[in-house]
Amino acid sequence: MAVVRRISCRVLAVTDHGERVYTVALEPSIPVPSFKPGQFLHFALDPYDGAGFWPESRVFSIVSSPRIRDRLTITYAAKGAFTGRMEQELVPGATAWVKLPYGEFVIDDRRDAVLFAGGTGVTAFTAFLQSLTSDHASRVLLFYGARTSDLFVYGPLARSMAAEVPSLTCHLVCEATHGRLSVEAAWPAIDPLADPLFYLSGPPPMLGALTAQLLERDVLADRIRTDAWE
């Protein structure tokens, strides 16, 4: 974890993906500190003077690439009181505060990796996907589930990266037409991999179900990493 910085940001743009899912582009007041793909930030709406106690905040995966130092992007689903406020208050020109980087949900890029992402949980993987290069040696399988086809917010990114990176394969699973993400359905693609690590990001019920399914297939618990928040 690098030195944490608290940074005021200006909202540059808000993209409405429907179903109360939004992407917010932020312009930080100082260059974004070094972070690793998969790490997250704390996001605060209330005024902050740079000193004193940090205001109420929520955590969001950093969607943007670590290579970009003058922009930050997050994606969120408005579900509770705080994200409801975000929905109301985040407009272009508004000010917000972030502190970053945090988290150890960092993909080991030397090992074959299987990524399961549910809904906005894919944001834990977007920075990693953007960091891949065409000569990436390890295999990466992304299983990306969403309730409807409209909610594959990062489907285009996943597809374009898969087109550029031979070792990356993406499977987009629409719940409305193909049911929920499951290990059973994914296993034919996973089976040929050599002792991969599994990374799960999404709603807690999804994490629990997929973890149980992996354990049933004798995947060792220490091979399963979950991006679980309270």
Place this chain on the structure above:
Amino acid sequence: MTDIRTGAVDTRDEILDLVARYHRERHVPRPFDPARDPVRYAGRVFGEAEMRYLVDSSLDFYLTASRFTEEFEAGVAEYLGRSDALFVNSGSSANLVALTALTSQKLGERRLKPGDEVITVAAGFPSTVAPIVQNGLVPVFVDVRLGDYNADPEQLRDAVGPRTRAIMLAHTLGVPFDLDTVMDLVEKHDLWFVEDNCDALGSTHRDRLTGTFGHLATSSFYPAHHITTGEGGMVYTADDELARIARSIRDWGRDCYCAGGENNTCGKRFAQQFGSLPYGYDHKYVYSHLGYNLKATDMQAAIGCVQLGRLAEFGAARKHNHARLLAALRPYADRLLLPVAPEHTDPSWFAFVITVRPDAGFTRADLTAFLEANRIETRGLFSGNLLRHPAFETIERRVVGDLVNTDVVMNDTFFVGVYPGIDTARLDYMIGAFGRFMAGERATGGRIAWPAPAPADR
């Protein structure tokens, strides 16, 4: 600063302007009076910006780590190209944190275990060696070379034994030790390497900053050092895992990495399993190490923010003063062993170190007594030979060779200052005093009673 609730400009700026005025009235150095003023070997060098930042921080009254600590840690990390920097309350604490981090169970079989050996030197400061002993490890002492006063590279190679697991060395008085040899040994024998950079911030080896070679490295910001925060130090690393462990050891040994006054930074404060604690036990009070509380305050960090910006200026002044002294004392090289910068190094000198040669016709005591009588402050090279001190005489250790040069350091070596507070007038005075001694003048009378000193000892 503007009050974020009212939008009004508060009295803060007025206070800070008064602080700047106070500095101009009370703290601007006056011209050197050779008949009265001492030439100290080190001391605080600060301007109105440092005082403004200090008071600015005090007006926040957050006291513990906050915005200035964040800025200072980020600044040091960026300067050194490390991912993490942890502000602690002293350089000695930094050494303790760094070495103790390597004993963490989180490192599994790679961790240092009681009885493992750590190569170091006895001619140095005790807090480079004490953490080794305090962690139940065994120091292995090698001799130093005279001139640069760093570990003898040949003896370093000879020192590696079957239980050797780490090297912990300080760059003596700003002079980089032989990093080619050390890095070769680290790689060849898979050793841990703690780089005590307390006296060398800004020094380089093959154009790379010291403090960037070790798995962990340390700085001191005590007033004698290249920059100061009063008390203070820093641990830095490019290894995320070591940084997390070091932070835990600094912060009571706790597993949680929330900053003071913050909660649930990780987002799973009540949703984890640790040891045999009940599931979801408050992460803020889960302890994964036997740690300490070695944190510093935001006021100290505030001073450091300004001082870090002056590091290049300070380093240039040290090099200038050192070069002038070296040129002036070169005619006495037959009697004084003068300092040496090894090939491929560019030291940011901590001091000007001298060893009185055996056939000089005078002793170190003669020379330092003369300088002290003329109000020129001198210091021995820290402990001289650490193994001859009461606290270290009986420690478990292994010694390579006979440490003959270490004893020379203890008996015949001393240093004078080159710090940025030594201006041309003081430097001229110091050079003149050396000249008078070499011409045969000697001290008479008793020891000088120094005016109350600024804190400067390491």
